[in-house]
Amino acid sequence: xxxxxxxxxxxxxxxxxxxxxxxxxxxxxxxxxxxxxxxxxxxxxxxxxxxxxxxxxxxxxxxxxxxxxxxxxxxxxxxxxxxxxxxxxxxxxxxxxxxxxxxxxxxxxxxxxxxxxxxxxxxxxxxxxxxxxxxxxxxxxxxxxxxxxxxxxxxxxxxxxxxxxxxxxx
Amino acid sequence: xxxxxxxxxxxxxxxxxxxxxxxxxxxxxxxxxxxxxxxxxxxxxxxxxxxxxxxxxxxxxxxxxxxxxxxxxxxxxxxxxxxxxxxxxxxxxxxxxxxxxxxxxxxxxxxxxxxxxxxxxxxxxxxxxxxxxxxxxxxxxxxxxxxxxxxxxxxxxxxxxxxxxxxxxxxxxxxxxxxxxxxxxxxxxxxxxxxxxxxxxxxxxxxxxxxxxxxxxxxxxxxxxxxxxxxxxxxxxxxxxxxxxxxxxxxxxxxxxxxxxxxxxxxxxxxxxxxxxxxxxxxxxxxxxxxxxxxxxxxxxxxxxxxxxxxxxxxxxxxxxxxxxxxxxxxxxxxxxxxxxxxxxxxxxxxxxxxxxxxxxxxxxxxxxxxxxxxxxxxxxxxxxxxxxxxxxxxxx
Numbered sequence: 419x420x421x422x423x424x425x426x427x428x429x430x431x432x433x434x435x436x437x438x439x440x441x442x443x444x445x446x447x448x449x450x451x452x453x454x455x456x457x458x459x460x461x462x463x464x465x466x467x468x469x470x471x472x473x474x475x476x477x478x479x480x481x482x483x484x485x486x487x488x489x490x491x492x493x494x495x496x497x498x499x500x501x502x503x504x505x506x507x508x509x510x511x512x513x514x515x516x517x518x519x520x521x522x523x524x525x526x527x528x529x530x531x532x533x534x535x536x537x538x539x540x541x542x543x544x545x546x547x548x549x550x551x552x553x554x555x556x557x558x559x560x561x562x563x564x565x566x567x568x569x570x571x572x573x574x575x576x577x578x579x580x581x582x583x584x585x586x587x588x
Numbered sequence: 589x590x591x592x593x594x595x596x597x598x599x600x601x602x603x604x605x606x607x608x609x610x611x612x613x614x615x616x617x618x619x620x621x622x623x624x625x626x627x628x629x630x631x632x633x634x635x636x637x638x639x640x641x642x643x644x645x646x647x648x649x650x651x652x653x654x655x656x657x658x659x660x661x662x663x664x665x666x667x668x669x670x671x672x673x674x675x676x677x678x679x680x681x682x683x684x685x686x687x688x689x690x691x692x693x694x695x696x697x698x699x700x701x702x703x704x705x706x707x708x709x710x711x712x713x714x715x716x717x718x719x720x721x722x723x724x725x726x727x728x729x730x731x732x733x734x735x736x737x738x739x740x741x742x743x744x745x746x747x748x749x750x751x752x753x754x755x756x757x758x759x760x761x762x763x764x765x766x767x768x769x770x771x772x773x774x775x776x777x778x779x780x781x782x783x784x785x786x787x788x789x790x791x792x793x794x795x796x797x798x799x800x801x802x803x804x805x806x807x808x809x810x811x812x813x814x815x816x817x818x819x820x821x822x823x824x825x826x827x828x829x830x831x832x833x834x835x836x837x838x839x840x841x842x843x844x845x846x847x848x849x850x851x852x853x854x855x856x857x858x859x860x861x862x863x864x865x866x867x868x869x870x871x872x873x874x875x876x877x878x879x880x881x882x883x884x885x886x887x888x889x890x891x892x893x894x895x896x897x898x899x900x901x902x903x904x905x906x907x908x909x910x911x912x913x914x915x916x917x918x919x920x921x922x923x924x925x926x927x928x929x930x931x932x933x934x935x936x937x938x939x940x941x942x943x944x945x946x947x948x949x950x951x952x953x954x955x956x957x958x959x960x961x962x963x964x965x966x967x968x969x970x971x972x973x974x975x976x977x978x979x980x981x982x983x984x985x
């Protein structure tokens with residue numbers, strides 16, 4: 419019984435750890451926004467709306483209080499960044515620009531890291547939910563009131579990132 | 589292309605003249621063994637009957653004559669059977685090592701085919717991936733028993749260079765060990781236990797072992813050393829099995845070392861759940877975090893462990909996981925991988941030899957076509973493109 423209880427607690431702690439990871443990744447992404455904004459302002463002068471949208475999203479993220487809110491803003495940011503990439507496609511001279519290439523890399527990197535932390539979270543939830551559902555550990559889970567955790571929907575999928583193919587620029 | 593076609597035609601012609609050793613010899617010697625066993629049984633039975641008849645004081649001459657003749661026949665039968673068996677297996681080994689214009693193929697034809705497929709790619713027919721990479725892969729951790737043995741790697745058909753902008757090294761790999769086998773150790777332990785138990789029996793006089801006799805000790809050492817120098821080990825033989833002591837091929841297959849398209853620090857071990865060879869060989873460290881990916885088929889076939897969960901999910905994107913599944917379907921469930929500090933190490937045991945103009949089975953010789961060799965060559969590109977490691981859309985420059 420002690421062993422089962424400890425195992426469930428360890429699995430629950432793993433969920434907490436992965437949540438912290440998501441927060442770290444989100445924070446990193448929004449902290450990098452000023453650099454993205456600078457690049458956009460400098461090279462994509464025609465895309466004034468994009469620049470103001472980035473600034474708006476950043477301030478909204480700083481004001482957000484819940485993780486769900488942060489993730490919602492992250493989704494909006496992903497869509498916005500995809501728009502930037504499409505804009506780059508329209509300006510062939512930008513394709514070879516080093517700052518723009520770095521911008522694209524950062525966008526891909528952040529998206530991949532956030533997706534990875536969300537997948538790690540879902541895996542931790544699966545392990546935890548399994549550990550409190552199967553017999554006989556479900557009895558211990560019932561006694562101590564462990565409840566099932568919700569899965570997270572992955573915001574940035576592989577397909578989105580695949581569209582940004584830097585290979586042609588390198 | 590003409591020269592290549594001509595070569596394959598010549599191989600076909602020459603191979604058609606090579607025949608596997610007749611199985612009649614095997615059948616004949618097996619029948620001889622059966623007859624010898626029967627004769628031996630008759631000899632034993634007659635011997636005991638003879639003793640009984642002798643006790644009741646009847647004439648035993650005929651019975652002992654039958655026993656004696658049967659025994660002699662049995663011994664003769666065994667000797668003949670062993671001789672026939674030996675000659676059959678000698679010819680079979682010779683047949684298995686048959687090569688048809690192999691040197692021309694490896695030195696001239698294959699390099700031409702490689703050049704036309706991949707352009708500038710380094711090929712060495714007797715080369716091997718750098719041993720440091722093989723050891724870094726962690727596929728061959730030395731167990732307690734293997735650490736007591738001499739162990740080495742032998743390579744064949746080594747390729748290196750760039751395909752689709754990916755730096756890689758590829759070769760057919762053999763992992764061999766020489767020393768006392770598990771059965772050998774079991775015998776040693778049994779013998780040791782018996783010797784110890786006999787030592788404590790005061791009523792038995794053990795002969796002197798001669799330990800301490802320096803002169804005879806050094807003489808023996810010198811002689812055995814001399815023998816060791818004379819007995820050159822053929823390190824290239826494949827599929828060897830040792831019973832008590834000897835050289836054993838623990839792994840035979842291909843090994844690939846490539847630059848991975850993502851930059852990361854840490855280790856991810858993707859190991860087949862299917863056991864083969866030394867079970868210890870492909871095992872993963874249980875101190876690492878276990879990773880479950882979103883692909884039931886991959887989870888079923890592989891044990892994935894990583895030094896860092898976040899990094900593992902970053903590296904093992906759904907596309908990579910899907911590619912692993914595809915590769916394992918194509919190359920077999922024994923395929924295993926290590927991803928370490930931005931590098932990919934891939935291994936798959938195989939029973940067939942790649943890049944050979946003839947394939948020798950137990951009882952047949954088949955000539956490979958240009959297309960077969962081309963397929964072998966395409967398999968290397970296939971590994972890289974399936975894993976999509978050429979698509980550097982991430983942080984790695």
